[in-house]
Amino acid sequence: MSIAGKPETLIILVVAAALVDRDGQVLVQQRPAGKQHGGLWEFPGGKVERGETPEAALVRELREELQIGVSPVAVRPLSFTTEEAAGRHLTLLLYIVEAWTGELSPTAADAIRWVSSESLRDLPMPPADLPLVDVLARALLDQQSG
Ligand SMILES: Nc1nc2c([nH]c(=O)n2[C@H]2C[C@H](O)[C@@H](COP(=O)(O)OP(=O)(O)OP(=O)(O)O)O2)c(=O)[nH]1
Numbered sequence: 001m002s003i004a005g006k007p008e009t010l011i012i013l014v015v016a017a018a019l020v021d022r023d024g025q026v027l028v029q030q031r032p033a034g035k036q037h038g039g040l041w042e043f044p045g046g047k048v049e050r051g052e053t054p055e056a057a058l059v060r061e062l063r064e065e066l067q068i069g070v071s072p073v074a075v076r077p078l079s080f081t082t083e084e085a086a087g088r089h090l091t092l093l094l095y096i097v098e099a100w101t102g103e104l105s106p107t108a109a110d111a112i113r114w115v116s117s118e119s120l121r122d123l124p125m126p127p128a129d130l131p132l133v134d135v136l137a138r139a140l141l142d143q144q145s146g
Pocket of ligand 1 (some may be wrong): 021042045047048059126128
């Protein structure tokens with residue numbers, strides 16, 4: 001409880017990556033059953049830890065979750081969204097990542113899939129991701145046509 005006697009809102013900052021391959025396909029992973037949003041498809045990533053920059057957190061999460069190496073200068077901020085639910089305030093920062101080293105080897109997901117940005121809309125994803133999917137689809141379309 002806070003001093004004012006109101007329940008504390010838990011404020012969390014989450015970073016996530018749209019990994020994009022040469023054909024413009026995007027990697028999504030399935031959250032393990034039993035976790036919050038279990039079974040839904042998400043962008044790899046996770047919570048920023050105390051004293052960590054968002055970019056360093058993203059590099060760490062991609063190493064932990066997919067066993068790939070990413071340079072902090074190769075992560076491109078795309079958009080963010082916020083969500084207020086069940087006493088917590090989530091800020092979700094989405095980056096585009098187009099270069100990495102190593103073979104993808106998922107450690108934290110039930111499954112991974114490469115999908116076109118258009119088909120992302122057909123996958124069940126956490127609600128906070130939905131506006132980001134639209135921004136991502138538009139950005140990748142612009143990139144292709146530019
Ligand atoms: N990684 C990721 N998390 C998302 C997305 N959309 C979304 O709402 N989230 C939420 C789900 C979780 O509540 C939170 C991320 O927490 P997490 O549990 O995956 O993070 P973590 O790996 O740091 O977790 P842990 O140590 O607590 O297990 O953000 C998304 O696209 N990617």
